[in-house]
Amino acid sequence: MTTIIYVELQKIFRKWRTYIGFIAIGVLAPIVQIALYYEGSGYVNHVTRGLQDSFFMSGNLFNGYLIGYIILQALYIHIPFLIVLVGGDLLAGEATSGTYRMLLTRPVSRFTLVTGKFIAGAFYVFLLLAFLFLVSVVGSLLIFGSGELITIKGKLIIFASDDVLWRFLAAYSYAFLSMTTVFAVSFFFSSMVENAIGPIMGTMAVLILLLILSVIPIDALQGAKKFYFTSYMGGWDNFFTDPLEFWNILRDAGVLLLHIFGLYGLTTYIFIKKDILS
Amino acid sequence: MDSEKIIEVRSLTKKFKSLTAVNNLDLNVYKGDVFGFLGPNGAGKSTTIRMLLSLIKPNYGEINIFGKPLVQNRKDILRRIGAIVEKPDFYLYLSAYKNLEILGRISGADISKKKIMEMLELVGLAKRYNSKVKTFSHGMKQRLGIAQALLHDPELIILDEPTTGLDPQGMKEIRDLVRHLSIEKGKTVFLSSHILREVEIIATRMIIINKGATLVEGTVEELLKSDSMQVTVTVDNIEKAKSIIDLSGWQNNLKHIEKNDLLFELPTKEVADLNKHFVINEIKVNALVPVRSLEDYFLKITEGVNK
Amino acid sequence: MMKKIFILFFAVTFVLNAQNNNADKILSEVKSKFEKINDYKCDVNVKIDFDFIKMPDTKAVVYFKKPDKVKMESKGFAMLPKQGINFSPMQLLEGDFNTLYIRQEKLGNYTTDVIKIIPNSDSSKVIMTTLWIDNGQSLIRKIETISKKAGTIKIELNYPGNQSYPLPEAAKFYFNFGEMSMPMNSMQQDNSEDKTNGRVPQEMKGSVTITYSNYEINKGLPDSLFKDETKKEDSKKLDKKKK
Numbered sequence: 001m002t003t004i005i006y007v008e009l010q011k012i013f014r015k016w017r018t019y020i021g022f023i024a025i026g027v028l029a030p031i032v033q034i035a036l037y038y039e040g041s042g043y044v045n046h047v048t049r050g051l052q053d054s055f056f057m058s059g060n061l062f063n064g065y066l067i068g069y070i071i072l073q074a075l076y077i078h079i080p081f082l083i084v085l086v087g088g089d090l091l092a093g094e095a096t097s098g099t100y101r102m103l104l105t106r107p108v109s110r111f112t113l114v115t116g117k118f119i120a121g122a123f124y125v126f127l128l129l130a131f132l133f134l135v136s137v138v139g140s141l142l143i144f145g146s147g148e149l150i151t152i153k154g155k156l157i158i159f160a161s162d163d164v165l166w167r168f169l170a171a172y173s174y175a176f177l178s179m180t181t182v183f184a185v186s187f188f189f190s191s192m193v194e195n196a197i198g199p200i201m202g203t204m205a206v207l208i209l210l211l212i213l214s215v216i217p218i219d220a221l222q223g224a225k226k227f228y229f230t231s232y233m234g235g236w237d238n239f240f241t242d243p244l245e246f247w248n249i250l251r252d253a254g255v256l257l258l259h260i261f262g263l264y265g266l267t268t269y270i271f272i273k274k275d276i277l278s
Numbered sequence: 279m280d281s282e283k284i285i286e287v288r289s290l291t292k293k294f295k296s297l298t299a300v301n302n303l304d305l306n307v308y309k310g311d312v313f314g315f316l317g318p319n320g321a322g323k324s325t326t327i328r329m330l331l332s333l334i335k336p337n338y339g340e341i342n343i344f345g346k347p348l349v350q351n352r353k354d355i356l357r358r359i360g361a362i363v364e365k366p367d368f369y370l371y372l373s374a375y376k377n378l379e380i381l382g383r384i385s386g387a388d389i390s391k392k393k394i395m396e397m398l399e400l401v402g403l404a405k406r407y408n409s410k411v412k413t414f415s416h417g418m419k420q421r422l423g424i425a426q427a428l429l430h431d432p433e434l435i436i437l438d439e440p441t442t443g444l445d446p447q448g449m450k451e452i453r454d455l456v457r458h459l460s461i462e463k464g465k466t467v468f469l470s471s472h473i474l475r476e477v478e479i480i481a482t483r484m485i486i487i488n489k490g491a492t493l494v495e496g497t498v499e500e501l502l503k504s505d506s507m508q509v510t511v512t513v514d515n516i517e518k519a520k521s522i523i524d525l526s527g528w529q530n531n532l533k534h535i536e537k538n539d540l541l542f543e544l545p546t547k548e549v550a551d552l553n554k555h556f557v558i559n560e561i562k563v564n565a566l567v568p569v570r571s572l573e574d575y576f577l578k579i580t581e582g583v584n585k
Numbered sequence: 586m587m588k589k590i591f592i593l594f595f596a597v598t599f600v601l602n603a604q605n606n607n608a609d610k611i612l613s614e615v616k617s618k619f620e621k622i623n624d625y626k627c628d629v630n631v632k633i634d635f636d637f638i639k640m641p642d643t644k645a646v647v648y649f650k651k652p653d654k655v656k657m658e659s660k661g662f663a664m665l666p667k668q669g670i671n672f673s674p675m676q677l678l679e680g681d682f683n684t685l686y687i688r689q690e691k692l693g694n695y696t697t698d699v700i701k702i703i704p705n706s707d708s709s710k711v712i713m714t715t716l717w718i719d720n721g722q723s724l725i726r727k728i729e730t731i732s733k734k735a736g737t738i739k740i741e742l743n744y745p746g747n748q749s750y751p752l753p754e755a756a757k758f759y760f761n762f763g764e765m766s767m768p769m770n771s772m773q774q775d776n777s778e779d780k781t782n783g784r785v786p787q788e789m790k791g792s793v794t795i796t797y798s799n800y801e802i803n804k805g806l807p808d809s810l811f812k813d814e815t816k817k818e819d820s821k822k823l824d825k826k827k828k
Contacts, residue, residue, distance in 0.1 A: 098367030
C-alpha cells in the first residue's frame with residue numbers, strides 16, 4: 001500500500017494542475033495580508049466601535065491571529081475548487097490517458113489501488129491546508145506579531161493569546177475533514193466517468209446547489225438542511241466560540257466522517273466491479 | 279510440445295447489454311507456445327484479452343492461468359504476466375524511465391535502474407530515457423509498451439497488436455524478439471495481430487475466432503495441412519462445372535463459389551484427379567491455384583462464416 | 586395666611602440652602618482628599634462580565650497624573666472603563682452645575698451622604714451624577730452616572746483600611762448602554778446601502794470588576810509618559826470631526 005501511495009503522490013505532484021491550489025493560496029493570502037497591513041486597524045475599529053466611548057483599550061487586537069482568521073474565513077469558500085481539480089482527475093484521468101490498462105494489469109488489487117489513490121488524494125488535501133496554515137497563520141504571526149484573537153459570533157469574543165493556537169490547529173483539523181469530504185465527492189464522481197471535467201464540474205455543482213438550497217427560506221428545504229453535508233463543512237468556526245460546544249463539533253465531525261467513508265466505500269465498490277473498456 | 283497448460287479457457291462468455299462479444303469460447307495455450315489469436319474486427323479478441331487480464335469480468339465461464347483460477351489468484355497470476363492491451367498508453371508528463379520505474383514499483387518487483395535501462399536498450403529507447411513520453415511517436419510508445427511488458431521478466435507475455443505503427447525493420451525486430459523469448463527464454467507468448475503474415479511466421483499454435491466464438495484451433499501446420507489443401511479452380515462454364523461436381527464425389531469438398539472460381543478443400547493427391555474430371559467432362563480449366571497462406575485461409579474461413 | 590406661606594417658603598429655602606451648603610461642604614472635603622494625589626501608578630486586574638462580550642481576565646498597568654492624564658499599558662489586550670482610572674470628582678465638578686443633598690443612606694457598613702450633581706449646560710455629556718459619600722472618611726463609596734452616550738453607569742468602590750489616599754482596592758462597574766449596534770459577524774463590511782449596516786442592536790449591560798494593587802503614589806510621573814495617549818485622543822477627536 002505504501003508503494004501505491006508513494007507512486008500516486010509522485011503522479012499527483014508531477015502534474016501542473018496540482019500546483020494551481022498552492023499558487024492561488026500563495027498569491028491570495030499575501031494580497032489579503034498586504035491589504036490588511038494598510039487597512040487592518042480600521043477593521044478592528046469597526047468591530048470595537050461601540051465600546052470605544054466608554055472603555056480604554058490597550059494591546060494589539062490587530063495581530064497575526066486575526067489576519068489568519070480573516071484569511072481562513074475569506075478563502076475557505078474557494079478551497080473546494082482547488083481540491084476537486086485534483087480529486088476529479090485521480091480516477092477519470094487514468095481513463096482519459098488510457099493508463100488504466102497498464103495499471104490494472106499489474107499484480108495489485110483494485111482495492112489497494114483505489115485506497116492508495118484515496119489516501120494520496122487526502123494527503124494532497126492535507127498539504128494544501130497545511131500550506132494555507134503556514135502562509136496565513138504562521139506568515140501573519142511573523143509579520144503582524146501575536147496577541148489576542150477577536151471574533152464576533154453574535155457577541156464579541158476575545159481569546160487570550162495562549163488560548164488561540166490550539167483553536168487554529170483544531171479548526172484546521174476540522175477543515176481537513178470538510179475538504180476531504182469534498183475530495184471524496186469528486187473522487188466518487190471520478191470513478192464513474194472517463195473525463196476529469198465531469199467530476200470537477202459535477203462536484204462544484206453539488207456544492208453550489210446544496211449551499212443555495214440551505215439558504216432558501218422554505219420550511220421543507222430548511223428542514224432537509226441537516227441532510228446536506230455542506231451544512232457541516234463550516235463547523236471549523238465552532239472552535240472560535242466560548243464556551244466550546246464540544247459535542248456539537250463531535251457530532252458534525254462524525255457526519256463528515258460518515259460521508260467520507262460512505263463515499264470511499266461506494267467508490268471502491270464501483271471501481272472493483274467496473275469493466276475497464278478504455 | 280510440453281503439455282503444461284499455461285492458459286485454459288472454458289465456455290468463456292461476455293455480454294454487453296444485447297451484444298454478445300464473446301460466446302462460449304474455449305482455448306488452450308501450452309508452455310512455450312507462440313499462440314496466435316486471430317479474428318476479424320469485432321470478433322471479440324480484445325474483450326477476451328481483457329478478460330484474461332481481469333480488466334473485464336466474464337458473465338460465464340472459467341479462466342485458469344498457470345493452472346490456477348484467475349479470479350482467486352489474480353495477483354499471483356498477474357505477477358507472472360506481462361501485457362500490452364491495444365495501444366500502450368503511458369503517463370505523458372513523465373519520462374520513459376519514470377514510467378517504467380512506476381510500473382515496476384507497482385508490480386512489486388525489485389526493478390533496478392540497470393534493469394530499466396536494459397529494457398530501454400532492448401527496445402531501442404535508451405537514448406531517450408529521460409524524454410517525456412508526450413514527445414514520443416506512436417512507434418516509440420509501442421516499443422516502450424513492449425519494454426514495460428518485459429520489465430519484471432514474466433513467464434507469459436500477452437501482446438495485443440504489438441507491431442502496430444512499427445516500420446518493417448521494427449516489425450522484424452519484434453518478430454525476432456518474440457522468437458527469442460519463446461525459444462531461448464522459454465516464455466509463452468499470446469499474440470494477437472491483424473498482420474497474419476507475422477503470425478504465420480512465428481506462431482506455433484493459433485486460434486481463429488469470429489463473433490466471439492472459436493472457428494478453428496490448432497497448429498499452423500494442422501490448419502494449413504500439407505496432406506490436404508485448398509485449391510481455387512477457375513473454369514469457363516461455371517454452371518456446367520457445378521452440375522458435374524454435384525454428381526461427383528467432390529461435392530463435399532466444394533467450399534465456396536465466386537463467379538467462375540470454385541474453392542475446393544481436398545487431399546493433395548486428389549487435386550490432379552479433380553483437374554482430370556473437369557477435362558474429361560469438357561470443362562475448360564483456365565487456372566488451378568493452391569491456397570496455402572494463412573491470410574487466404576483466414577479470409578476464406580471468416581467469409582464462409584459471415585455468409 | 587400669606588404670612589404663613591412666606592414663613593414656610595423661607596423655612597424651606599433655608600433648609601434647602603443649608604442642605605446645599607452641606608453638599609458643597611462634603612464635596613469640598615472629598616476634593617481636598619483627592620488633591621493630595623498628583624500622580625499614581627498601579628496594577629489592575631480586569632474581569633469583564635457582559636452578555637455581548639466574552640473575554641478572559643486581563644492584567645494591565647495604569648498611570649494617572651493630575652488633572653486628567655491617564656494611560657494604560659498591558660502585554661496583551663486589555664479593556665478598562667474610562668472611569669476606572671481617574672477617580673477624582675473634579676471631572677464631575679467642572680463647569681456650571683447644581684449640587685443637591687438628598688439624604689443619608691446606609692451602604693453596607695457605612696453611612697453615606699447621597700448627593701446629586703446636575704450640570705446646567707445642555708452640552709454636557711453627563712445628565713446627572715449621584716454620589717454616595719462616606720461621611721466619616723470623605724470617600725466616594727458609590728457613583729451613579731447617567732450620560733447621553735453611555736447610558737447609566739454605577740460604580741461601587743472598596744477601599745483598604747487605613748489609607749491616606751482615596752484610591753480603591755476594588756471597583757465594580759455596572760453598565761447599561763441600552764441598545765447598541767454591534768456587527769453581526771467578523772466579516773461584516775460597512776455597506777452604506779444596507780440600512781442595518783451589517784450591525785444588529787444588542788442589549789448592552791453587564792459589569793466590570795477591577796482590582797487595584799501595588800499603588801505607587803506621587804512618584805513624579807513625567808508628562809512624556811502620557812504623550813501617546815494624548816495623541817490618540819486628539820486623533821479620535823479629529824476622526825469624529827471629519828465624520
